[in-house]
Amino acid sequence: MTDSALQKEQALIEGLKAGTEESYQQAVRTYTPGMLAVARFYLDPSSAEEIVQDCWVTVIDAIHKFEGRSGLKTWLHRIVANRCKNRLRSAQRDVSTDFSEALEPELSDRFNAKGRWSLPPKLQFHDSADTLMENGALSDCLDKHLSALPETQRSALMLYEAHQHRSDAVCNILDVSASNLRVLLHRARQKIFLMVDTFQETGEC
Amino acid sequence: MLMCRDLAEIASDYIDGELNGRKNLSVKVHLMMCKDCRTFISNLRASSQLLSAYSSGRADEEFLHRIDERVAEALNARKIKGTDSE
Numbered sequence: 557m558t559d560s561a562l563q564k565e566q567a568l569i570e571g572l573k574a575g576t577e578e579s580y581q582q583a584v585r586t587y588t589p590g591m592l593a594v595a596r597f598y599l600d601p602s603s604a605e606e607i608v609q610d611c612w613v614t615v616i617d618a619i620h621k622f623e624g625r626s627g628l629k630t631w632l633h634r635i636v637a638n639r640c641k642n643r644l645r646s647a648q649r650d651v652s653t654d655f656s657e658a659l660e661p662e663l664s665d666r667f668n669a670k671g672r673w674s675l676p677p678k679l680q681f682h683d684s685a686d687t688l689m690e691n692g693a694l695s696d697c698l699d700k701h702l703s704a705l706p707e708t709q710r711s712a713l714m715l716y717e718a719h720q721h722r723s724d725a726v727c728n729i730l731d732v733s734a735s736n737l738r739v740l741l742h743r744a745r746q747k748i749f750l751m752v753d754t755f756q757e758t759g760e761c
Numbered sequence: 762m763l764m765c766r767d768l769a770e771i772a773s774d775y776i777d778g779e780l781n782g783r784k785n786l787s788v789k790v791h792l793m794m795c796k797d798c799r800t801f802i803s804n805l806r807a808s809s810q811l812l813s814a815y816s817s818g819r820a821d822e823e824f825l826h827r828i829d830e831r832v833a834e835a836l837n838a839r840k841i842k843g844t845d846s847e
Contacts, residue, residue, distance in 0.1 A: 671764030676797035
């Protein structure tokens with residue numbers, strides 16, 4: 557984090573400790589998307605929203621014990637993860653994920669028996685990510701594919717790519733091993749690769 | 762020898778710099794010789810950057826307002842409690 561980002565975060569933490577509504581509104585807008593991504597790793601969408609709301613109320617008291625050993629984002633994500641795990645324990649549910657295959661079936665089918673490409677990537681994605689995102693149809697398509705990803709893959713991907721956590725922080729928050737996190741990330745990226753590959757060739761989602 | 766399929770299996774580890782020296786080198790050697798895999802790695806990297814640019818899990822405004830309301834209620838309750846105990 558840059559010095560100015562650190563100062564901003566420190567000012568926000570002071571605001572939260574002082575209990576100002578404006579600070580909470582700012583923090584809610586900054587951190588809720590990531591907190592939802594964590595909660596949705598464990599729970600269905602409506603339970604995830606419920607947990608995130610409850611967590612914000614918890615923060616009002618808990619922030620006074622926040623010592624800044626981790627960043628505010630990591631601290632909030634851990635609170636959400638712990639609450640979700642408690643809820644799962646009480647409901648006797650477990651999070652199941654298949655970590656056995658490294659390749660998506662659709663990608664796996666694109667290799668021949670010798671392990672060479674039979675259907676190689678069609679085109680190089682020439683545009684930068686920002687330019688690609690300006691394409692409304694592609695952005696909608698990405699939306700659709702991301703929401704169709706298994707929650708475990710989506711959350712790992714969001715925390716790692718969109719919310720820029722380090723691998724060890726994601727493992728800690730989601731309670732997955734480093735090797736399983738690698739599988740989750742790789743499977744999710746392949747799906748996005750396959751989506752853009754098809755979209756660039758056919759213009760269809 | 763590393764085949765295209767083997768490379769595809771460890772492509773994310775390569776992109777994120779998670780491979781050990783020997784495996785990393787075998788991927789680099791393969792990439793020097795294989796245009797299709799170079800395109801694959803480049804596109805997989807672009808897919809990853811696309812996701813960084815896209816902040817999904819975007820919470821809708823209505824949900825954020827509901828949180829604001831609950832937080833405001835809890836903050837007020839705390840203030841009232843604080844005033845009572847003075």
